[in-house]
Amino acid sequence: MASPLFDLTGKVAVVTGSSKGIGKSIALHLALQGARVVVSSRKQPGCEEAAAEIRKAGGDATVITCNISDKAQCERLIAETKKQLGAVDILVCNAATNPYYGPTEKMPDDAFTKIMQNNILSNIWLINLCVPDMRAKKDGSVIIVSSIGGVRGTAVLGAYGISKAADMALARNLAVELGPDNIRVNAIAPGLVRTDFARALWENPEYLNKRLETAPLRRIGEPDDIGGIAVMLAGKAGAFITGQTIIADAGVTIGS
Secondary structure (H helix, E strand, C coil), rough: CCCCCCCCCCCCEEECCCCHHHHHHHHHHHHHHHEEEEECCCHHHHHHHHEEEECCCCCCCEEEECCCCCCCCCCCCCHHHHCCCCCCCCCCCCCCCCCCCCHHHHCCHEEEEEHHHHHHHHHHHHHHHHHHHHHHCEEEEEEECCCCHHHCCCCCEEEHHHHHHHHHHHHHHHHCCCCCCHEEEEEEEEEEEEECHHHHHCHHHHHHHHHHCCCCCCCCCCCCHHHHHHHHHHHHCCCCCCCCEEECCCCCCHHC
8 A cells, every 4th residue: 555645646736847857757756646737848849748658657747838937927827727727736846947057257147147037036936826825725835946056066057056056045935934834845956867957967978977986876866866855745745844955966965
């Protein structure tokens, strides 16, 4: 018999950036535990493909596209979810961007602004849109997908790291604000995961070998390594956890 601690039957979950990679894994595993999941990203075809994969596996998936950089589209995402499925119980802010790779001194202002808006401000928009219904039910789980870039220095991903550190602070602050209404807010900080988003890193032999040598588990992550953590945080298994950042990185940040 499956543990009821991971049962999400009837819960409505929205996962941004869920047409592939970590987001798709989170959406799939939430759905397999019974949640009715909204698959969302900018492009309809990718969302439809991911949703079909979830349905084939036995899950419930609905497609609602959204470009998180546009507040009106964020508003539409939550409104349409409520119209089609009901109020949001689980919000996973996974979508993010990183249009610049290089030293901070050469970074264009518009690149920095885009990173901050997409990786922080859009999360605030989406969370604020879900809070009234979560508060009314005295229940809700918000999960922000951050990165170990938020706890480590980097010579080439500085603005991205700043945004991910801010996401961790956002989770802590909102956990304090929303805790009295039984709304839990947590972050997950993955290390290097085999996704298209991080392809430039794990396809670089020099970078990959260095990461494998310094990771105590001697491997990089797979999307499902993160999907399972989200399932735990979404339901009763994570009911006593809030304001935390769970680092999942094969031990890189504690290694020598």
